[in-house]
Amino acid sequence: xxxxxxxxxxxxxxxxxxxxxxxxxxxxxxxxxxxxxxxxxxxxxxxxxxxxxxxxxxxxxxxxxxxxxxxxxxxxxxxxxxxxxxxxxxxxxxxxxxxxxxxxxxxxxxxxxxxxxxxxxxxxxxxxxxxxxxxxxxxxxxxxxxxxxxxxxxxx
Amino acid sequence: xxxxxxxxxxxxxxxxxxxxxxxxxxxxxxxxxxxxxxxxxxxxxxxxxxxxxxxxxxxxxxxxxxxxxxxxxxxxxxxxxxxxxxxxxxxxxxxxxxxxxxxxxxxxxxxxxxxxxxxxxxxxxxxxxxxxxxxxxxxxxxxxxxxxxxxxxxxxxxxxxxxxxxxxxxxxxxxxxxxxxxxxxxxxxxxxxxxxxxxxxxxxxxxxxxxxxxxxxx
Numbered sequence: 001x002x003x004x005x006x007x008x009x010x011x012x013x014x015x016x017x018x019x020x021x022x023x024x025x026x027x028x029x030x031x032x033x034x035x036x037x038x039x040x041x042x043x044x045x046x047x048x049x050x051x052x053x054x055x056x057x058x059x060x061x062x063x064x065x066x067x068x069x070x071x072x073x074x075x076x077x078x079x080x081x082x083x084x085x086x087x088x089x090x091x092x093x094x095x096x097x098x099x100x101x102x103x104x105x106x107x108x109x110x111x112x113x114x115x116x117x118x119x120x121x122x123x124x125x126x127x128x129x130x131x132x133x134x135x136x137x138x139x140x141x142x143x144x145x146x147x148x149x150x151x152x153x154x155x156x
Numbered sequence: 157x158x159x160x161x162x163x164x165x166x167x168x169x170x171x172x173x174x175x176x177x178x179x180x181x182x183x184x185x186x187x188x189x190x191x192x193x194x195x196x197x198x199x200x201x202x203x204x205x206x207x208x209x210x211x212x213x214x215x216x217x218x219x220x221x222x223x224x225x226x227x228x229x230x231x232x233x234x235x236x237x238x239x240x241x242x243x244x245x246x247x248x249x250x251x252x253x254x255x256x257x258x259x260x261x262x263x264x265x266x267x268x269x270x271x272x273x274x275x276x277x278x279x280x281x282x283x284x285x286x287x288x289x290x291x292x293x294x295x296x297x298x299x300x301x302x303x304x305x306x307x308x309x310x311x312x313x314x315x316x317x318x319x320x321x322x323x324x325x326x327x328x329x330x331x332x333x334x335x336x337x338x339x340x341x342x343x344x345x346x347x348x349x350x351x352x353x354x355x356x357x358x359x360x361x362x363x364x365x366x367x368x369x370x371x372x373x374x
Contacts, residue, residue: 037179041184043290045225046342047220047224047341049253050255053225080168081168088160090313097173122255
C-alpha cells in the first residue's frame with residue numbers, strides 16, 4: 001500500500017494534471033448542478049427520446065429523498081475547492097486527497113451506470129457526462145499517483 | 157492575504173458563481189422560449205379532435221399514454237378543454253416512445269376504441285388508470301378489461317387492436333411529430349406553434365388566452 005502513504009513530489013508534477021482535474025470537475029459540477037436546479041424548480045420532466053426522465057424520476061434517483069445529482073454537485077464542488085486550495089497553498093495533501101476521492105466518484109458512477117443499464121434500461125445523457133468526467137478524473141489520478149510519488153517522503 | 161491568494165479565490169468564486177447563475181438562467185429561459193419547427197401537418201378527418209368545430213384555434217398534443225408527464229398534464233388538458241371548448245379545438249396525436257413498452261399497446265387500445273366511437277372514453281380511462289398498467293407485463297388483458305367496461309364489441313376491438321391500419325395510424329402520428337421536431341412528450345402546438353410546457357394550469361390557460369384572444373393582454 002505504498003501508494004497510500006507516499007507523498008507526491010510536487011516538483012515533478014506537471015501543471016496540466018491539476019488543471020485537467022479542475023476542468024473535468026467543473027464540467028461535472030455544471031452537469032450535476034443543472035439537474036439539481038431542474039429538480040428544485042419542480043419542473044415536470046417531459047418524456048424524451050432516450051429516456052432521461054425515466055432515470056431522473058426513478059426511485060434510484062434519490063437517496064433519503066435527496067436527489068443523487070446534489071451529492072454529485074457536492075462531490076465535484078469539493079474537488080474544485082481542494083484544487084483551488086492547492087493552487088493557493090501548494091500543500092501536497094490538497095492534491096493527494098482529490099486523487100483518492102476520485103475512486104469514490106468512479107465507484108458511484110459505475111454503480112449508477114449499472115442501474116441504468118440493467119435495472120432502468122434507459123440512459124440519461126446528463127448522468128453519462130458525469131460518469132465520463134469522473135472516470136477521466138480517476139484515470140488522471142491513477143497516472144499521477146503511480147508516476148509522481150516522492151520515494152523519499154512518507155506521510156504520517 | 158496577498159494578491160495571488162485573492163486572485164486565486166476570486167477566480168474560484170467567479171467561476172462557481174458564473175456556472176450556477178448561467179445554469180439557473182438557462183433553465184428558466186428554456187422554460188419560457190422554445191425555438192422549433194412549426195407543426196405543418198394540419199388537422200385532418202383522421203385526427204381525434206374535440207371542441208368547437210368552427211373555432212380557428214387548435215391545440216395539438218403529441219403524447220404517450222405511458223409517459224408520467226403526459227399523465228400529469230392530462231387533468232390540465234381536461235380543464236382547458238372544458239373552459240376553452242367554445243374558442244378552441246383540441247387534437248390528440250400519438251407519440252409512443254420506445255422506452256415505454258406499454259405506450260404502443262395503449263395507443264392501439266385507444267384507436268381500437270376510436271373505431272367504435274369511444275376514443276375519448278378510452279383516452280380518459282387510460283390516463284385515469286395510468287398507475288395501474290404503467291409497469292404491467294400484461295397490458296393487453298388490462299386494456300381488454302377497459303374495453304369491456306366501455307361496452308365495446310370485443311371481437312371487433314381485438315381485431316382492430318392488432319390491425320395494420322391502427323398501427324399505421326399511430327406511426328403516421330409519430331412521423332408528423334418528428335417532422336415538427338417533437339422529441340419529447342407531451343409536446344403542445346397551438347395553431348402550429350410549439351409551446352414551452354407550462355408549469356401548472358394557470359400558466360397554461362394564460363398562454364392559450366393570450367394566443368387566442370390577443371386583446372385580453374391589454
